[in-house]
Amino acid sequence: MPASFEGSAPSVSPIASLNASSAPPASLEPTPILWRILIGLFIGLFASTGYALQSSIGTRGQAAIGIVFFFGLVAMFSVNLRAVRWKTIGWGIALQFVLALLVLRGEMEIGGKTYSVYNALEGLGEVVKSFISFSDAGAEFVFGNLARVDHMAGTFGENFLFPFAFKALPPILFVSAFFTLLYHYGVLQWCVRVLARVMVYLMGTSGAETLSVSANVFMGQTEAPLIVKPYVPRMTQSELFALMTSGMAHISGGMMAVYINYGADPVAVLTTCIMACPCSLYLSKLFMPEVDVPETSGTTAIESTKSAYVNGIDAIVAGTTDGLRLALNVAAMLIVFVAFVAMIDGLLGLIPTSWFQQQLSLRWIFGQLFSPVAFLMGIESADQSTVGQLLGTKLAINEHMAYLDMKQLKEMPGAMSDRSYQLAAFALTGFANFSSVGIQLGGIGAMAPDRRSDLATLGMRALFVGFVATLLNAAIAGLFL
Template identity: 35%
Template sequence: MIRQIAYGCLVLAVIIVTIFSLEETETSTRVQRLIALFGMLVFLGVVFLSSTNHRAVRWNTISGAMLLQFLLALFVFRSGAGQSIFSWLSTFCEGFLGKSYYGTSFVFGAAVADSGSFGVGVLPAVIFFGAVVQVLYYMGALQWILVRAGKVFMTVLGVSGAESIVACASPFLGQCENAMLIRPFLPHLTTAEMHQIMTSGFATISGSVLYGYIAMGVSGQALLTSCVMSIPCSLAISKLRYPEVSEPLTKGEVKMPESPEKCVNLLHAAGVGASIGMNVALLIIANLICLLALLYAVNAGLTWLGNFITIHELTLQLITGYVFVPIAWLIGADNSDLVHVGQLMAYKIWANEFVAYDLMTTTYKDLLTPRSTIVCTYALCGFANLGSVGMQIGVLTTLAPKRGGEISRLAVSAMICGAFSTWVSASIAGMLS
């Protein structure tokens, strides 16, 4: 225990020395960096206080994960090579996923494809990405990447093979498809592993929706960095909340089970992937229609109530937006933007990140400073919202029906941990931006 605490203190010292040794700029003063550092410690402290077993927390895992996340952010924010690599990746992803335009244009016509609406601008890219992922899986390329990346996190952070694979897969596949990679193991996962798998899904976005956010005007470099940073961060947050107290079946082993769907060739794989992408797209449509309708129905009632107590435009996101103001301050947003950032974070929780990013790039575009925009981008980059809770419960219960009660019990905790993961990433961005 003493060694683990010493290791944690060393990691914290490295972070403090680094952020204070960097030259100050107009948008990143040492005071602002100190606030963001304090915010990161507050987020970690709150999760630790809610831990199910304080004595079982492995601080080597937590400290190692935070160090990996910080070093990655430092590489991206403060090195020319890091900025160039992630800028190129952002441009490549935007250009590659943008090729879905040609399929949309052929099916619906150029006029519809050029309309710029969400339905024809984003959802075809989701279907296209689903096909690409399935082709890569058929070729064995996806398994090769995930197994090797999983071995790194398993070795460095001391987590199980199943957790490593799902954490690495989440930025590619998203919150539902990631668990399908370890379907045979799901009934046998420990409680901590199940919580971690759900947290990984809530803590990041998927590659299938990446193009949609970039098309809205969100920084692709920030989105990609946040996705990669979410891998160690989700592991750290989940292990603080639910430390491992059992013996995982895949401890010390990274094994990818074979998929039950056997594709005959590349065309068959592309077709299967397109079908999966269509299901995801329909789920996105259903969630947007349902959640936005419910949100505005609740807001109509609150506005009607507000007229009696002389509060203009009283809405759910206005109320919770003020609740999120302290969190906006802790992640390092500028003081002038705290209410705006808080409202965007509220929109993300009550609706989803699609709505929040759309508002950030339209309604709030000229209201936020560059610093507030970048930390807000990181804070919103995850599927931690109420609609996703139902999606995860439905998918995981289908894959492991005997664990349905436990999955339902863990879902809200995992969603909150996923939100905390994005806030920790945002606070690190606030230290280095």
């Protein structure tokens, strides 16, 4: 992805300067405690009743309860429910449901043949897989048989371990270079503006925040804000929060390709990336509604900027360099976090098994904590603990670790149902984990040094809403699957 955004910030009107200052709004009144209690009691009672009746309501009923619960959870912690623009919320929910319906239920008959969006996305998923395979040619040229999974498996037999460094990391380089090339020629910006115009028109959000949210479909949580870099220093608190939340709720194009390469359901990954656009935007506005006048209210006419690259070759080289940093970061993070998990499991192993009637491990604890969340996504009872482990791993460690765990599960016959694998992919597709808070503070903070204190204040809140957004996407999918 591009490392810089050329061009100076546009002039700001006196009114915009006053209304879009970097200081937090002074007039923000908190949601009354009584409202929070009543919402909490309602969603708690609603979920408890559904849990007691799960055998009769089925998995779709669970998902329907989950949709209400996850939405209510964000509303309960809203900074100021009185200031919420319900038109924004209503259109956001409508867009999210329409996208889900089109993909999971949308069919049309043309010339006696039935066509569906789901089948089209399946075809697109195969295209993505073929696209990823192009990087295999380069990896095999450099690494030889080490990049050939079939050769390695035949050599090591039952002792075979997936060669992550030689198989999973090279696609990051290729996809990063490809997306940077699209950025250089303006293709990426055009796609982003098309998505943004729809949401600005329907939801009434500002152009800057909507462009950044739309860019997250293709770019990562620190690259997408580059699309609106000149405006970041003067964003309102609500805009800044939407920008951060969306980064948590999406993944980048490079990571999308990697997770599909791991064996994740491509339709689920592609669909949830698009659904996360309206979902993360309306949930962020529910949690922290706009009380100021953003500089780019009602428009996506962000000034065009010249590419920082001399030509396509320069863009490919720069994208490859950025991809290398990302790949090395991914490898380093996995080495460290897997080591920490092993250390924690070793410490938990010192606890006598008689205390809990079994050997404790981090995954087991995650499974117990997040099983209710898996229930609310519409996961069948036999798989709730397993999916709960994946969700806990994604939040506490990162989605890479969770996807690798799911990859191992797929190699075990009968470990989970196909439906559970699909819904897990919906929930795992997002950067919402604790390390992402630090990544955003560093990345977005470099664009707006004066807003670092605001970013630090909003970081954990954005993580919460971004994580709930991925769960809400999964619950909506669970309703229609």
